[in-house]
Structure formats: C-alpha cells, structure tokens
Amino acid sequence: MTRLSSYLLPTVKEPPADAEAVSHRLLVRAGLVRQLGTGMWTFLPAGWRCHRRAEQIVREELDRIGAQEMLIPVLQPADPWRRTGRYAIEELLKLSDRKGAEHVLAMTHEEALTWHVAREVRSYRDLPQILYQFQVKxxxxxxxxxxxxxxxxxxxxxxxxxxxxxxxxxxxxxxxVEAYDRVFDRCGLEWHRVASDVGMMGGLGAHEYMAPCPAGENEVALSPAGYAANVEVASAAPRPVNGLPPALDSPEPVDTPGQTTIDDVARGLGVPAAALLKAFPVIASGRGPVLVVTRGDHRLNEIKLANALGEATRPAQADEVEPLFRSVPGYIGPVGAPVPVVADEAVRDLRGLVAGANEADRHLRGVEPGRDFEPEWADVRSVEAGDTCPAGASIHLERAIEVGNIFKLGTRYSEPLEATYLDEGGSERHVWMGSYGIGLARILAAAVEQSADEQGISWPRRLAPFDVEVVALGKAGEESLAVAERLYDELRAADLDVLLDDRPRSAGEKFADAELLGCPLRLTVGRKGVEAREVEAQVRRGRERRTLSLEGAAQEALELWRRAP
RNA sequence: CGGGGCGUGGCGCAGCCUGGUAGCGCGCGUGCUUUGGGAGCACGAAGUCGCCGGUUCAAAUCCGGCCGCCCCGACCA
Structure with missing residues (x-):
C-alpha cells in the first residue's frame, strides 16, 4: 500500500525563485524532480513513475511496429565517432581512461549501432531491421x-x-509516423507533426513532433489547410506590399544622411518598409562573400539560406564588408554590388524599390531586381503570421516543445562505418538508415505545460504518477482511515494505481497537495462521509466534484478514470 | 561564447550602500488544542553568510580572484 506518510514526495509551497517555466516550477513544487546541477535532474519516486509510464507507452507502440528493444552503452570508444566525423562536435563529451584511450559519452547512438550492424548484417535476407532502446544521452x-x-x-x-x-x-x-502519432495521442498531448530541417549533413527528409506551449523553444508555422512546418524550413507566400512607390526607368540616387536602418529610411522617404531591400553581407563557407537581399519587412532565415546555398554561412564582419563595398553598413545594396547577389523570392517582380547605394548617406530608389541587378533567386526568408500556405490558407505561428523527431539518414553512417550487405545479385550495397528519437522527460514537461492550472499539475491520465489519490481525513484511529484503506484495496482490485494520503495533516493541506500532484482522480474519505456511507470524488481536470456511494465507489471511480483526459 | 542577475539555516527573503551581537516568514522537532480547503499556542533544533585571498583592531558588509546557479542572446548533428 503506497501511503503518503511514508513516501518521499517533498512538495513545496514556493518554487525556486528563478524558475520561470510552468513545468519547471510545478515539477519541483509537486516533489517529482530535483536539480543536481545545471541541466542535471533527478527523478524522485513519483516523478519516476510518470517517466516510466511515458516509457511504457512508447515501448508498446514501438513493439507494435515490430521494433526490437536492446541496449547500447553510453560510454563508447572514440574511433567510430572519428570515422563519421562527429568527434569534432562541441556538444560531444569526451574523456580518456587510465590508459589514455579516448572515449566519448554518447549523445546519440548511430555510430555504435551502425558499427554492430556492419558486423552482423551480411545479406539482404537480414534486412530490414528496426532496433531501439531507452538510454541516457x-x-x-x-x-x-x-x-x-x-x-x-x-x-x-x-x-x-x-x-x-x-x-x-x-x-x-x-x-x-504511425507509432509516434499513437504515442503522442496516448500521452494526451496536443501535438503537430511538422516538416523540419534535415541538417547540414543532408538527410533525405525529417519531421519533428511538436507540443505547443509558451515555454517551447521552437516555433512552428501552421495553417487550417493542414500546413505544418518548423519556421526553420517553412515556406509560404508573403503578404503583398501596399503603397509601393512608382517604378522608374532607372535607379535614382537619393540622399539619406544618417539613415542606416530600415525604419529610418522608410520614414525618411515616406515609403513602407516592404518597399526597401534589406541587404545582408555573408561569408559562405565555399563560395566566399555573398550579398543576400530580402524585402525590408522580412527576416533572413539562416537555415533556409544554408540549405539554398548548400553550404554554411556566417554574417560578414564590418571589417570584411567595408573593403569590398567601399561603403559602410546601412548603405550596402545589390545594385553594382562587388559580390554575387542572392535575392529572396519575395522581391521577385517588385518595382520601385529602395536599396542602399553602396555609398555613405545615399540610397537608390526605383530599383528593379532583374533589371538593375541579376541575382540568384532563392527562398531564404522566415515565414510570418498572415502569410499564405501552399494550399491557400493563412499561416499562424506557435511556440512548441520538440518531443520527438524522425529522420531519413540514408547512407550517412553506413558509408563511413561500412555497413553493407549483399543483394540478390551478389553485389555489395550500403544499408539505408533512419533514426528516430523521443525525449521522455520532454513529454512530461509538455504535458505539464499544456494542462496545468492555478492549483498545479493536471496530468493526462496515462502519465499521472497514480490513477487515484485517496485522501483520508480525520485523526489517526478514526474510522475514516480504515474505510480509506478498504477503498484503497478495492481500487487496486479494479486495477487502478492508488496513492493514499494518510498523513496527519489538515484537510486543506492535503487537498492542496493532491491538486498540485495532479492525479486524474481524487477520492476523499471523511468522517461525515463515512457516516453517510459516501465518498467524494473530484476529477482533477476541471475540478468537478461529485458524491459516490461507498459501496460502489471503486467501480464508479474506474468509470470516472476512464473518462478522464 | 556575449549580455544581465543572484549566492545569507531545508525553501523564500531582509541585512551589505554607511564594517562592530546574523534576522524574518514558511518548513522542521516536542507538547497541548484543532481537523472537509495550506490551523492555534508554547517550547526547541538548525547558518563555515558559495570558496580563496586582501584591506582593517574588527568583514555577510569594502577590494581582487575563482566557483556555482538563473534569465536573455548565440548555439542546439
């Protein structure tokens, strides 16, 4: 019998003062987790129960698609990481043993597993395989x-x-995709599957599972027509420009002393910001200096730029810009630019634009891309709320937590690690790989973020540490505790996980703790209720209360639990 | 890595400017009262003031260095 009087559930009234995210505050307050150091968290008993529940849902759905669970060490030799070129990653923790041999602590397990597969898989008859684990990263x-x-x-x-x-x-x-859709539904999350960046290593396709909430680190672009993409890669038609100044036969200089920002110039010339061309000098890793141009009211998206150019870029420093352009930042433009120009698709077909003149204190008006400069066209801007998705619907943006991702790797790892097989014709071929992740703690954090209220956590029932919390009121030795214990046994017999609050505390304190912990159902056994042969049930989500007869309480509780979110 | 902030009983904070007896609330322990929405009274335990060094008769307080933690940004394979 899990009795709160002897269970380590250290709830606290006040969260850590500097904690801001709702999930951070509540997971600590509810006694589910504690911090050991920056970015290092301990799961206390009740928190670990939540974690294991999320794990079990994931396990069942992976098993369902025929995946096989296994376990790979976190401590690994450095060699495979050198072969794939990932030993250089800064986020990779490296260490050496007493003999000086170099090792890493794995941040993910492509190297190790591909290394094994390279040795164990010989023939097309050995494929396909889907292998998985729950392991520390x-x-x-x-x-x-x-x-x-x-x-x-x-x-x-x-x-x-x-x-x-x-x-x-x-x-x-x-x-x-099938398994993940089911996992996040079963976890009771609101989620989106969005197209995502395939990364510089050039994967063949990728999606992320995003749980919307204000604390999220990512932004996703969504439309009612079903468009869903990470803003890192999202693509949409821009809102049109209103009030574009008249086109001219050729660009015409105009003095703009001291006006170095889009706002300054737009105000100075009395034109909308969208009538300007924003110029970003960048250094591309291969082709060198490039001038990237977007509409004045748009933002350059560096990931889309890197994907469009097929190479990484970085912003050029002021001392790299000035010798090239013989100008100062703020007055750089594409007309007569001394370096190749890449222009965003959103400025195609626009006329009468204003651009830097590559001369201090001066801009050009009447600029027309394609006539006055010949750019390489590319889609390199970040989408915005109000843009139009390919299916014609309006886009909105939401912040979200990435709870899972799926990624088509291709032969990115099988080539350097020589994972090959012989096909029916006897020729050696590289294995085609995919890799797929789910962060269990992030599922928990997202669930808390999405469902918490003023009183605390309101767990989706499949993630809660317990299905039911039974609150026994009254003094030790009173009948209510004995009744609560019988109820506990009946609930267990109905296959519910139960926590019994048998602490000698005030009713208010127990109720507050129960709502903070957030089990989907609370049953209260008090003196008055015992006399009337009744218990009170509260469904945590919505906090609605009702009275159950003591005799049928366990069965009724089971029904209430089944209907909980 | 850049910017900002914070380290004082378990938690949240005051004290620091202007150097001199470490204080408050919550929590914790004991006893009595109380018991359906974070109870009351009484007594009590608990702090190398992050660490190291300097200044001073004297440092939580002033100075220097280091460490830790939080937030924003960059980054996030």
Missing part, C-alpha cells in the same frame, strides 16, 4: 534551460531502421 549543452526542457543528460527512446534501399527506408519511416 549526454550532451555538453551550451545553455541548459527551463527545468526538464533542455538538459545535459536525459533519457531518449532512440530507434534506428536499417533497410536495403530508399523504398525500404520510406516504409520504416512510415511505420515510425
């Missing part, structure tokens, strides 16, 4: 934050698919 995060949302150590469900070819990979990927 270590990351030397530059900035852990918001409690469990971004930590240096966390447990991930990571799965890896191994297929003969791209079609096989598509199939394994699709199976993961």
């Amino acid at each position: 270590e990351r030397d995060e530059p900035r852990p934050r918001a409690g469990l949302l971004r930590t240096r150590e966390f447990i991930m469900k990571d799965s890896y698919s191994f297929d003969r070819d791209a079609e096989g990979l598509d199939r394994s990927y699709g199976l993961h």
